[in-house]
Amino acid sequence: MKYKLIYTLFILIIVFLIGNSFIIxxxxxxxxxxxxxxxxxxxxxxxxxxxxxxxxxxxxxxxxRKLFYDNILSKDNTVSCGSCHQRIAAFAHxxxxxxxxxYAKIGTRNVPALQNLIWKDSYMWDGGVNNLEVQxxxxxxxxxxxxxxxxxxxxxxxxxxxxxxxFKKAYKDxxxxxxxxxxxxxxxxxxxxxxxxxxxxxxxxxxxxxITEKNGLTLFRAKCETCHKEPLFTDNSYRxxxxxxxxxxxxxxxxxxxxxxxxxxxxxxxxLRNVERTYPYxxxxxxxxxxxxxxxxxxxxxxxxxxxxxxxxxxxxxAEEKKELxxxxxxxxxxxxxxxRRFADPNMVQx
Amino acid sequence: xxxxxxxxxxxxxxxVAMSFSAKPERNDQPFTILFHHYAGNEILKLDSVNxxxxxxxxxxxxxxxxxxxxxxxxNAAGKDVFVNESFLINEDEEDSKKIVLKNIPEENYISVxxxxxxxxxxxxxxxxxxxxxxxxxxxxxWNSGYIFLKLEGKSPFCKTPGNxxxxxxxxxxxPSNCIRKVSLQPGQKSxxxxxxxxxxxxxKTPTTIDLEKIPTVNxxxxxxxxxxxxxxxxxxx
Numbered sequence: 083m084k085y086k087l088i089y090t091l092f093i094l095i096i097v098f099l100i101g102n103s104f105i106i107x108x109x110x111x112x113x114x115x116x117x118x119x120x121x122x123x124x125x126x127x128x129x130x131x132x133x134x135x136x137x138x139x140x141x142x143x144x145x146x147r148k149l150f151y152d153n154i155l156s157k158d159n160t161v162s163c164g165s166c167h168q169r170i171a172a173f174a175h176x177x178x179x180x181x182x183x184x185y186a187k188i189g190t191r192n193v194p195a196l197q198n199l200i201w202k203d204s205y206m207w208d209g210g211v212n213n214l215e216v217q218x219x220x221x222x223x224x225x226x227x228x229x230x231x232x233x234x235x236x237x238x239x240x241x242x243x244x245x246x247x248x249f250k251k252a253y254k255d256x257x258x259x260x261x262x263x264x265x266x267x268x269x270x271x272x273x274x275x276x277x278x279x280x281x282x283x284x285x286x287x288x289x290x291x292x293i294t295e296k297n298g299l300t301l302f303r304a305k306c307e308t309c310h311k312e313p314l315f316t317d318n319s320y321r322x323x324x325x326x327x328x329x330x331x332x333x334x335x336x337x338x339x340x341x342x343x344x345x346x347x348x349x350x351x352x353x354l355r356n357v358e359r360t361y362p363y364x365x366x367x368x369x370x371x372x373x374x375x376x377x378x379x380x381x382x383x384x385x386x387x388x389x390x391x392x393x394x395x396x397x398x399x400x401a402e403e404k405k406e407l408x409x410x411x412x413x414x415x416x417x418x419x420x421x422x423r424r425f426a427d428p429n430m431v432q433x
Numbered sequence: 434x435x436x437x438x439x440x441x442x443x444x445x446x447x448x449v450a451m452s453f454s455a456k457p458e459r460n461d462q463p464f465t466i467l468f469h470h471y472a473g474n475e476i477l478k479l480d481s482v483n484x485x486x487x488x489x490x491x492x493x494x495x496x497x498x499x500x501x502x503x504x505x506x507x508n509a510a511g512k513d514v515f516v517n518e519s520f521l522i523n524e525d526e527e528d529s530k531k532i533v534l535k536n537i538p539e540e541n542y543i544s545v546x547x548x549x550x551x552x553x554x555x556x557x558x559x560x561x562x563x564x565x566x567x568x569x570x571x572x573x574x575w576n577s578g579y580i581f582l583k584l585e586g587k588s589p590f591c592k593t594p595g596n597x598x599x600x601x602x603x604x605x606x607x608p609s610n611c612i613r614k615v616s617l618q619p620g621q622k623s624x625x626x627x628x629x630x631x632x633x634x635x636x637k638t639p640t641t642i643d644l645e646k647i648p649t650v651n652x653x654x655x656x657x658x659x660x661x662x663x664x665x666x667x668x669x670x
Contacts, residue, residue: 135558135559136559206575210575210576210577211574211575211576211577212556212557212577212578213557213558213559213560213577214559215559215560216559216560216567216572216574216577219567219572219574220574220575222574223574224574224575232567232568233568236568259562259566259568260560260562260566260567260568261560261561261562261566262560263560264559264560265559265560268559268560339575339576341653341654
């Protein structure tokens with residue numbers, strides 16, 4: 083009888099241990115050196131951010147992933163990068179016009195998607211940030227976003243024994259400083275590369291387009307290509323895309339930084355990949371869906387007086403053309419990227 | 434066979450000897466640069482002492498910090514030594530006012546040059562540590578780049594909340610480039626250079642700064658004017 087009890091206890095402990103190790107070793111979240119190899123998609127230009135001074139390593143990527151999804155970066159530990167940058171939306175904030183911050187604060191701009199970041203020469207809608215690595219300082223310290231200081235973030239991380247272990251694994255010693263925090267985040271976000279949409283497969287001749295989609299591509303190349311340049315679907319320029327000033331926001335865009343007249347109310351041309359998922363649209367999220375966006379470009383009479391002259395090239399689109407453009411835009415959705423397990427939140431139980 | 438082993442052995446010994454001789458131990462005294470902060474002819478004291486600008490406006494100083502980068506030592510023979518590093522000098526931290534450099538050969542230097550600020554390369558280099566760690570409060574997050582100099586204080590002439598004035602000067606791009614070159618001629622073979630840094634110059638030469646009219650500078654507006662002024666604040670003593 084006594085032996086039976088000990089035996090049962092023993093079995094239970096074994097089961098518990100196995101179960102535990104299963105959770106830790108969940109293969110879905112496992113990152114190996116293979117997962118952090120930088121592969122430049124065929125036809126893409128040379129990246130601007132090269133990882134040369136931030137050598138990719140599985141344990142650094144894992145640390146970056148943990149930081150990205152950890153509320154510890156915000157002042158009251160309620161908001162993480164992942165709160166507003168959702169994987170299902172190509173790391174934009176699905177169905178939210180303006181970004182959310184701590185204490186239920188609302189920001190002034192729409193959360194941009196995080197994808198193909200290493201091909202950007204600057205970050206934020208106004209291009210104020212000059213390097214991928216220093217970008218997170220902006221949302222972390224912005225009072226209407228995470229309202230935290232880097233100093234305090236480092237302090238909180240040093241007090242957390244899990245982080246001390248992760249930093250040791252990633253960097254071989256337990257030093258925790260802002261450089262390491264930022265470089266880890268840059269490894270995680272920098273590898274968010276989308277290049278396997280139906281459009282890409284069509285270009286690579288691995289997939290076919292319907293006639294509507296083909297016509298959409300032709301139209302796109304005639305009307306939109308100047309600014310939304312393939313294959314990244316942006317020329318990294320700043321433009322006034324014809325939307326009128328929202329006087330409740332009074333957002334002067336890049337002009338606020340440079341105070342040069344031509345920069346007033348211009349915003350960075352966003353890449354259009356996964357555009358199906360990144361709604362709502364424009365820097366202030368004013369358009370709910372792609373139909374409203376296409377209607378806007380087609381309706382020159384509604385455009386702002388200072389809008390980019392290139393918009394004239396679009397002209398009035400027929401209902402049929404609008405449908406074709408819309409169909410083409412949907413081919414930019416990259417399901418492999420949107421479901422890439424490497425970028426999933428490891429705190430979520432997923433089977 | 435023996436011959437081959439011997440020659441290998443000989444080569445090995447030679448190699449070891451060479452690797453030792455390749456790095457001769459230099460016994461040069463470290464080179465020390467000391468920054469002494471002044472307001473006119475008085476030693477600068479934070480918060481407690483009233484100073485006057487050229488317009489007679491009184492003020493106290495609560496914060497004074499700045500970057501010194503890219504030290505460049507020139508000797509008479511035209512041989513140069515570069516120290517491609519940034520140092521953050523902060524009135525509030527005694528240790529920061531002393532730069533101690535090893536690896537500066539003991540020679541007679543006719544000039545010691547440096548820049549006030551951080552060069553453009555290091556303004557775009559992403560996350561950095563040490564003096565350039567953004568944790569030091571000298572980095573702009575919304576418009577990436579280092580703040581080269583901070584001068585803050587209080588003046589009854591400033592009609593701002595708390596009567597504060599706040600000059601945060603930075604910018605590495607034209608037309609608002611605030612990097613300024615400084616060249617000092619120490620003149621004798623000394624391993625220590627003492628530099629007087631006069632905060633009053635920031636409000637004075639060549640442009641007099643009116644604390645009432647310009648209580649804050651934190652972007653390109655008036656920044657280069659103040660940068661032109663701070664390029665004159667260094668003097669050998």
